[in-house]
Amino acid sequence: MGQFSPNKSRIGHVMSNLESMGLTQALVCDPMSIWYLTGYYNQPLERFFALHLSADGKGGATSTLFCNKLFPDATGAANAIVTFDDTENPIPLIAAVTKSDKPLGVDRKLVAHWLLPMMDAQIASDFRLASNAVDDARAIKDDAEKDLMREASRINDEAMSWLAAQVHEGVTERKIASGLLAEYRRLGAGDHSFSPIVSFGANAADPHHEPDGTTLGKGDMVLFDVGCKRQGYCSDMTRTFFTAEPTDRQLEVYNTVRRANEAAEAIIKPGVTFAEIDLTARHVIEDAGFGPYFTHRLGHQIGLEDHEPGDVSCTHDEPVKAGMIFSIEPGIYLPGEIGVRIEDLVIVTEDGCEVLNHYSHEPQVLKA
Structure with missing residues (x-):
């Protein structure tokens, strides 16, 4: 052999x-x-x-x-x-x-x-x-796969701190995105798990914005959606930051997304359906008056590929099973104004879920 x-x-x-x-x-x-x-x-x-x-x-x-x-x-x-x-x-x-x-x-x-x-x-x-x-x-990860997913997410948490430190006056989205791979490799990852999303200001209202030459503006919010691979297994996380004291409206949007993320994660356990998880987050956003601006499913399964079959959506009525790993990523996107998304990966356990990302959900103002 x-x-x-x-x-x-x-x-x-x-x-x-x-x-x-x-x-x-x-x-x-x-x-x-x-x-x-x-x-x-x-x-x-x-x-x-x-x-x-x-x-x-x-x-x-x-x-x-x-x-x-x-x-x-x-x-x-x-x-x-x-x-x-x-x-x-x-x-x-x-x-x-x-x-x-x-x-x-x-x-x-x-x-x-x-x-x-x-x-x-x-x-x-x-x-x-x-x-x-x-x-x-x-879809059902074994113990070795779970450990690699934990390690990939640990690296991603560390990389998020590096990303936050790159935000300063005059920097472009593309400049930050282009430096991320070297940081991933320094931390022990092999590659991106997908092309990084770096969005300043209103660009974040496009959920899949591609980093370009946009320069950080005064008071812009900043969104990072990034992931790396560790021995073939993927991570994926999104955090949104402030670069000045947030306005009431910015904070309202941010806190609504945060509540939606945490409410969905709180109900995850074997037997709960993907649709129930999606709707739990969606109802938080709808009740706050932003329903039309949450324009995508709540999440996707992940492992050897960043997006694997089996989505977390209101039409997916199958129950989740222990060992599954998927994203929880509610967002609110106000065209021309604000985009906020907070994303974690979770492993379904025998009686709940393990959140793989530990980078804080607390509102953070960067010294830009």
Whole structure:
């Protein structure tokens, strides 16, 4: 065996999920999910890359990894490694492994360029979208994953202190954003988990504002939405600061968002639905008269990717489960005036939740 090996526990969870969908085989094409199941990561670009999982009839599973010969050596990542080069058509190789008389689960990353020829070649009796089989497994973090998420959030807390210290007269959003990666790496992170959001003044009323040449203005509020990766696992946090004594209106907006964040976090425990969590925060903002200005869902699941399937929204009626990690990020966005968001990550525990971010929610006036 090489440095990679199939993760029997995770594959077993996926196979159980497939069984509940009436499936005995699946083709996983999401590179991050392949890494999750095997420890082997590769970004294939336009080339074919997939992990075939099949029930072995004995309560276990067999795995076959399909890799182009130019990919890094995948020895040990699956029970079998099938290689091919750029001149070979991988479809017959896949057909030799799949059971043509059984339906095949596929994930959302399988592009039509490969799916349609598979259908034409009749490598399975039917094709079914089965992304949830892996997504649901990835949603429940094990102890090692939780520790990495805690560490990534600890680094993010420290980085937020660095960000706050960069705010001064004459600085631009882009200047602060461009220096963050070096600070993350100094603190032990590997990379951004997404492009940092740095917003001054009215720019924060755009929830996904991209840092630009805007210079800090007198009395501007400042919003930072940032995240880093620690050994592949993501953090994500938002804090909003004042640069002068806040006006009554600024403070009203800020405190409303804070109450919404803390009210939502207070009700999280297994069995509570994602919709109930969203609505708890949303009602706080609506009761304060800012309902139309909370324009997005309350949060998203997170792990190996910053945004993973499973949102915290008023239409998601499934109950949360212990081991899930997601964001709680209410916001109020008044166009041309104010934008405030306060975001934490939480782990659902057996009887509540653990908030991963410890940077204060208290209103903070920066010495700008």
